Amino acid sequence: MSNIPADLKYTAEHEWVRVVDDSTIRFGITDYAQHALGDIVFVSLPNVGDSLTAGATCGEVESTKSVSDIYAPVSGQVMARNDAIETAPDTLNSDPYNNGWIVDVKVDGNAVDLVAQLLDAAAYQAITSS
Secondary structure (H helix, E strand, O other), X not given: OOOOOOOOEEOOOOEEEEEEEOOEEEEEEOHHHHHHHOOEEXXXXXXXXXXXXXXXXXXXXXXXXXXXXXXXXXXXXEEEEOOHHHHOOOHHHHOOOOOOOOEEEEEOOOHHHHHHOOEOHHHHHHHHOO
16 A cells, blocks of 8 residues: 555656745655656656646656656746765655655746646545455
């Protein structure tokens, strides 16, 4: 059974989202996703300044099993990226919700309002257990 923290929001594409402040969110891949991928060996991240569109591909994760896209959970501009996971991609396996974050995004709108539209932990649990 995967770890699904109740204080985060989720996408059906297996990204988690945390509100940093009124205009910024941080996101990464879920524990469920990293388990499904297996040993992660490479991560491609968007660059600081890149514009992201909700639902569009913004990077990829390569594991010993496959290559999977990373999808932007919200629209906005990349303000920071976790360069540490490019040199230590296995951090996504060992600590997906903390040190394994992917990027911080300045959102187009109010972060709290946008994130409220995403899946809560119970809804995400329901789609991962079916």
